[in-house]
Amino acid sequence: MRSYIRAFIVIAVGCVVVALFRPTQEEPAAPILPAQADAHGAQTTLIRVPPSGPRIWYGADHYPRLSLPDGQQEVVRSVLNITKPMTFGSFVWNDDGIPDGPLWVRVDLGKQLLSVFRGGHEIGSAVILYGATHKQTPTGNFPILEKQRDYHSRTYDAPMPFMLRLTNDGVAIHGSNVREDWATHGCIGVPLDFARLLFSAAKKGDLVVILGAEQGAGKA
Amino acid sequence: MTTSSGRKSSLRQLRKTTAGRWVNWKRAFLLAPLLASLLFISLVERGDVAFGETARAMIVAALQDPLSLFAERSPGERGTGPLKMTKTGPHERVLSTVRDRAPPADDLADAAIPATDAAIFDTFPTDGIIPADRAFGAIPWPVSFPYPGLDWPDTFPGPGTQPPTVPPTVPPVVSPVPEPATWLLMLAGLLSVGFGMRQRGEQAMGRVLKGRM
Numbered sequence: 001m002r003s004y005i006r007a008f009i010v011i012a013v014g015c016v017v018v019a020l021f022r023p024t025q026e027e028p029a030a031p032i033l034p035a036q037a038d039a040h041g042a043q044t045t046l047i048r049v050p051p052s053g054p055r056i057w058y059g060a061d062h063y064p065r066l067s068l069p070d071g072q073q074e075v076v077r078s079v080l081n082i083t084k085p086m087t088f089g090s091f092v093w094n095d096d097g098i099p100d101g102p103l104w105v106r107v108d109l110g111k112q113l114l115s116v117f118r119g120g121h122e123i124g125s126a127v128i129l130y131g132a133t134h135k136q137t138p139t140g141n142f143p144i145l146e147k148q149r150d151y152h153s154r155t156y157d158a159p160m161p162f163m164l165r166l167t168n169d170g171v172a173i174h175g176s177n178v179r180e181d182w183a184t185h186g187c188i189g190v191p192l193d194f195a196r197l198l199f200s201a202a203k204k205g206d207l208v209v210i211l212g213a214e215q216g217a218g219k220a
Numbered sequence: 221m222t223t224s225s226g227r228k229s230s231l232r233q234l235r236k237t238t239a240g241r242w243v244n245w246k247r248a249f250l251l252a253p254l255l256a257s258l259l260f261i262s263l264v265e266r267g268d269v270a271f272g273e274t275a276r277a278m279i280v281a282a283l284q285d286p287l288s289l290f291a292e293r294s295p296g297e298r299g300t301g302p303l304k305m306t307k308t309g310p311h312e313r314v315l316s317t318v319r320d321r322a323p324p325a326d327d328l329a330d331a332a333i334p335a336t337d338a339a340i341f342d343t344f345p346t347d348g349i350i351p352a353d354r355a356f357g358a359i360p361w362p363v364s365f366p367y368p369g370l371d372w373p374d375t376f377p378g379p380g381t382q383p384p385t386v387p388p389t390v391p392p393v394v395s396p397v398p399e400p401a402t403w404l405l406m407l408a409g410l411l412s413v414g415f416g417m418r419q420r421g422e423q424a425m426g427r428v429l430k431g432r433m
Contacts, residue, residue: 111294
């Protein structure tokens with residue numbers, strides 16, 4: 001009987017030891033870009049220990065870069081520290097201590113996210129609405145053509161507050177009622193308060209980059 | 221296996237009452253670390269749990285990559301279900317006068333066309349242009365057949381005949397909630413089982429009372 005017990009103990013300890021010192025499959029490569037995302041664009045890595053503070057700073061020696069559709073790259077110096085999925089209608093805006101600099105907006109249709117970068121620092125992020133399947137939002141680089149605080153669409157006879165026009169055929173970023181499973185006619189809808197902040201921060205000519213689902217996952 | 225210690229633990233009492241051989245509690249408790257380690261290994265295999273160097277590397281890699289941070293905060297991709305669009309329109313502004321105009325009068329309708337053929341011409345576009353395949357030879361049916369799985373006949377069966385009215389075969393919809401009849405049948409079955417058990421129980425109790433058991 002005692003040998004029985006001993007055998008069990010040896011097997012159990014052996015299993016624990018094997019589990020602890022299992023050879024690691026994924027060796028960390030040098031700065032990983034684009035993300036190792038699965039087919040749905042969701043990251044399989046789970047961060048159990050979220051970093052504290054309002055933003056995640058990158059060291060000056062290894063700034064990550066985000067690639068744009070035209071092949072250029074934008075340097076990222078810090079991003080907002082949002083580790084939980086954002087809800088529809090919510091947004092984060094924090095430009096405390098962020099100096100002035102060139103502003104650009106990254107719109108990720110697949111992730112339903114918009115990020116505002118100023119001088120390489122992310123100062124705002126929001127969940128967006130975008131065009132329905134039969135009224136798709138175009139992808140690409142779009143400089144802001146026109147700003148209007150109280151715009152009223154003639155085509156749709158609808159208010160579009162804090163409108164930032166992107167294309168001449170009517171695609172714009174404007175304040176909307178952002179809810180799940182709602183869609184637009186091609187515009188990008190952001191929460192009204194976020195639209196106000198973005199309107200005051202952005203100026204005519206600033207770049208808006210709209211990425212489709214594949215581009216946003218870093219595959220294109 | 222006899223117990224030598226005099227300590228009367230509840231475990232041993234339980235073991236004694238369960239006739240010793242069937243439940244060996246000491247052995248069962250020794251299995252616990254084995255099972256726990258198996259569970260742990262399966263979690264590690266699935267990638268739910270990471271530790272040590274792997275976890276550190278994963279966190280560092282995720283933090284180095286803004287795209288993975290965006291994925292963390294994303295509400296996910298939009299669903300494939302129906303979407304709600306609040307705006308109506310777009311409102312036509314340029315072509316409205318053109319589109320509101322009444323369609324031109326149909327000159328062909330008054331022409332010397334046999335009455336039997338007039339019905340066919342009614343299905344043609346009102347601008348008077350007749351496709352060649354409809355005007356001559358075998359005349360196909362003018363509209364697409366509305367019922368899935370069935371086709372129109374190749375040729376027009378002749379003036380005056382109605383299209384065959386075949387009702388579409390609708391697949392039966394299975395509700396997750398049973399119908400009242402099903403509920404009644406289930407209740408009847410349960411009642412009969414209960415009745416049978418009750419009967420048998422009375423018989424057994426009768427045997428006990430008579431001292432046969």
